[in-house]
Amino acid sequence: MSTDNGYVIVGASLAGANAAQALRAEGYSGSLTLIGAEQDRPYERPPLSKDFLMGKTGRDKLFVHPAEWYGEHDVELRLGTTVTALDPGAHQISLAGGERLGYGRLLLATGAAPRRIDVPGADLDGVYYLRTVGDSERIRAAFAQAGRVVVIGAGWIGLEAAAAAREAGRAVTVLETAELPLLRVLGREVAEVFAGLHAEHGVDLRFGVQVAEITGAGGSVAGVRLADGAVVPADVVVVGIGAGPSTGLAEAAGIATDNGVVTDAGLRTSAPDVFAAGDVASAFHPRFGRHIRVEHWDNAINQAKAAGLAMTGQEVSYDRLPYFFTDQYDLGMEYVGHVAPGGYQRVVFRGDVPGREFIAFWLDEDGRVLAGMNVNIWDVNEAIGELIRAGRPVSPEALADPAAALESLAGG
Numbered sequence: 002m003s004t005d006n007g008y009v010i011v012g013a014s015l016a017g018a019n020a021a022q023a024l025r026a027e028g029y030s031g032s033l034t035l036i037g038a039e040q041d042r043p044y045e046r047p048p049l050s051k052d053f054l055m056g057k058t059g060r061d062k063l064f065v066h067p068a069e070w071y072g073e074h075d076v077e078l079r080l081g082t083t084v085t086a087l088d089p090g091a092h093q094i095s096l097a098g099g100e101r102l103g104y105g106r107l108l109l110a111t112g113a114a115p116r117r118i119d120v121p122g123a124d125l126d127g128v129y130y131l132r133t134v135g136d137s138e139r140i141r142a143a144f145a146q147a148g149r150v151v152v153i154g155a156g157w158i159g160l161e162a163a164a165a166a167r168e169a170g171r172a173v174t175v176l177e178t179a180e181l182p183l184l185r186v187l188g189r190e191v192a193e194v195f196a197g198l199h200a201e202h203g204v205d206l207r208f209g210v211q212v213a214e215i216t217g218a219g220g221s222v223a224g225v226r227l228a229d230g231a232v233v234p235a236d237v238v239v240v241g242i243g244a245g246p247s248t249g250l251a252e253a254a255g256i257a258t259d260n261g262v263v264t265d266a267g268l269r270t271s272a273p274d275v276f277a278a279g280d281v282a283s284a285f286h287p288r289f290g291r292h293i294r295v296e297h298w299d300n301a302i303n304q305a306k307a308a309g310l311a312m313t314g315q316e317v318s319y320d321r322l323p324y325f326f327t328d329q330y331d332l333g334m335e336y337v338g339h340v341a342p343g344g345y346q347r348v349v350f351r352g353d354v355p356g357r358e359f360i361a362f363w364l365d366e367d368g369r370v371l372a373g374m375n376v377n378i379w380d381v382n383e384a385i386g387e388l389i390r391a392g393r394p395v396s397p398e399a400l401a402d403p404a405a406a407l408e409s410l411a412g413g
């Protein structure tokens with residue numbers, strides 16, 4: 002066993018790579034090991050359901066750092082290596098194969114994994130989940146062969162996969178239990194925009210349906226049977242019913258978890274010298290006064306950098322507003338802020354909603370902006386963030402008026 006007191010990062014993806022970068026940028030010069038279960042060095046996942054899935058961009062464009070970056074920064078990258086146990090008392094981890102490794106400080110950046118669908122036929126050939134570069138390559142190949150694609154779940158990944166399948170010229174059906182896509186995250190007003198977008202692009206959207214079974218023929222998928230008995234024929238099924246945080250290591254180690262590894266605003270877990278960041282972390286957010294877990298690219302970068310700082314002993318209070326983006330067909334958008342499901346009073350639109358060139362603002366009962374989404378309008382996201390951070394009521398008329406500069410509204 003190594004008795005090294007160096008720093009170890011578990012999870013070699015976006016958060017892990019950014020934490021390693023921050024540690025070196027902050028002058029940490031001790032040993033640094035980045036351990037990941039996947040075979041590929043850290044890469045970005047957003048293209049996996051967009052340009053990469055559509056074959057518009059190559060593998061070489063996905064990586065967070067060039068291969069030589071790790072050696073140049075003295076980061077020991079151990080790929081294809083699963084950490085099987087964490088012993089916070091002994092400051093040790095165990096690797097698959099039995100090796101044990103000591104650490105001085107450790108970052109859990111184990112991310113999230115797709116929720117599995119639990120119906121008969123879920124294991125048939127032709128049923129896919131989308132998380133890794135390999136998944137995306139397999140789905141792309143399947144789209145090239147398939148006539149009919151069924152997507153289960155109208156969340157971000159389901160909708161992006163549906164858009165990619167349409168771009169590949171496939172007949173696409175999306176099955177969703179809720180009344181609209183993204184209803185819990187966006188609320189009815191903006192969820193309707195996404196329903197309209199996909200309907201216009203020829204997607205057969207079925208809302209309020211339950212999947213009862215994935216049917217097969219000769220071991221391969223043949224269709225999806227709904228609870229009402231209807232069968233939707235399919236050559237390929239993509240399941241996008243959400244992801245859950247990979248908390249197994251932390252739980253077994255007795256570290257506090259609650260929909261993620263619980264941390265304070267300084268990204269410290271309940272175990273000494275163990276930090277968490279990225280999709281796996283449920284971090285206390287000073288602005289919202291509670292723990293939130295954010296499953297988005299920007300958080301994996303910036304929260305992980307903050308965790309790197311915290312690991313060097315700096316005082317950190319991570320209070321960045323959640324931010325994410327999507328691209329579907331000709332719709333590109335950015336969203337900033339945070340609204341719990343149903344946690345807003347009204348939505349105010351500025352711009353052309355049917356033409357899909359607008360900003361949506363989610364307001365609370367006092368007229369404060371909680372979140373904003375700019376759709377096909379650019380360079381306004383920072384100003385929307387300012388409105389949220391200002392935390393003052395804003396006139397809905399001014400918000401709706403394209404002539405009123407957003408920057409001028411933050412002052413109240």
Ligand SMILES: Cc1cc2nc3c(=O)[nH]c(=O)nc-3n(C[C@H](O)[C@H](O)[C@H](O)COP(=O)(O)OP(=O)(O)OC[C@H]3O[C@@H](n4cnc5c(N)ncnc54)[C@H](O)[C@@H]3O)c2cc1C
Binds near residue numbers: 047295
């Ligand atoms: C298809 C797809 C599209 C997306 N598109 C967008 C988008 O458009 N906009 C946006 O904002 N966000 C998007 N996201 C979300 C974004 O990619 C994630 O928020 C980000 O990848 C989280 O990074 P992470 O490092 O925290 O976790 P992950 O990327 O999940 O990485 C965790 C890593 O830890 C490894 N690991 C787990 N357990 C162990 C262990 N015990 N031992 C060793 N290694 C382990 C895993 O194998 C994995 O490689 C998308 C995600 C997906 C999957």
